[in-house]
Amino acid sequence: RGFGLSLYREPSEKCGVLNVTKITEHGKKVRKNWASTWTVLQGSSLLFAKGQGSGTSWSYCRNGSFPELLLSLLSNWKRSIKPRPAVSYTHCRRSRAPSFGGNQSKPEFTVDLRGGSVEWASKDKSSKKHVIELKTRVGTELLIQSEIDSVINDWFRALSETINTHAWE
Numbered sequence: 001r002g003f004g005l006s007l008y009r010e011p012s013e014k015c016g017v018l019n020v021t022k023i024t025e026h027g028k029k030v031r032k033n034w035a036s037t038w039t040v041l042q043g044s045s046l047l048f049a050k051g052q053g054s055g056t057s058w059s060y061c062r063n064g065s066f067p068e069l070l071l072s073l074l075s076n077w078k079r080s081i082k083p084r085p086a087v088s089y090t091h092c093r094r095s096r097a098p099s100f101g102g103n104q105s106k107p108e109f110t111v112d113l114r115g116g117s118v119e120w121a122s123k124d125k126s127s128k129k130h131v132i133e134l135k136t137r138v139g140t141e142l143l144i145q146s147e148i149d150s151v152i153n154d155w156f157r158a159l160s161e162t163i164n165t166h167a168w169e
């Protein structure tokens, strides 16, 4: 598909910047901590980046989401959602599974989507618009949000497809 605002739509290979917070961990409610987070959907796993190192060095998804990254950063900055302080990401290539690069960055946490569920969050979960509620089999609940409705719609579709695809594993 090349560059542009369209996202790479393969359900098992997708990456981008989303606003993410946990709300429940192992069945227990935890305090919200919204953060702009590099997110990679890789097979049946959803990976969230952890900032490392001393500088911010944003790379980009080769699959067309660099403009999306800029838009997300800009809208998050306007909304005062802080990006992770020091993050370095590698390319998310179309030709192979996206990954966090070698010693540059590691996922902060990983969610197994198998046996999970995804739905649009109700208003009592968040005052933000375009919020996805993701529940995992082990009782972790996350809210995932983007100001850009096409972006969040694509993620909703990709997460739903992934969960459905791996439903019986």
Ligand code: I3S
Binding pocket: 031, 032, 033, 034, 125, 126, 127, 128
């Ligand atoms: O569901 P809540 O607790 O009203 O969520 C808001 C709070 O977590 C708030 O933090 P403090 O309680 O530390 O002030 C956040 O800043 C808000 O963003 C949370 O609400 P939204 O509706 O944005 O998810």
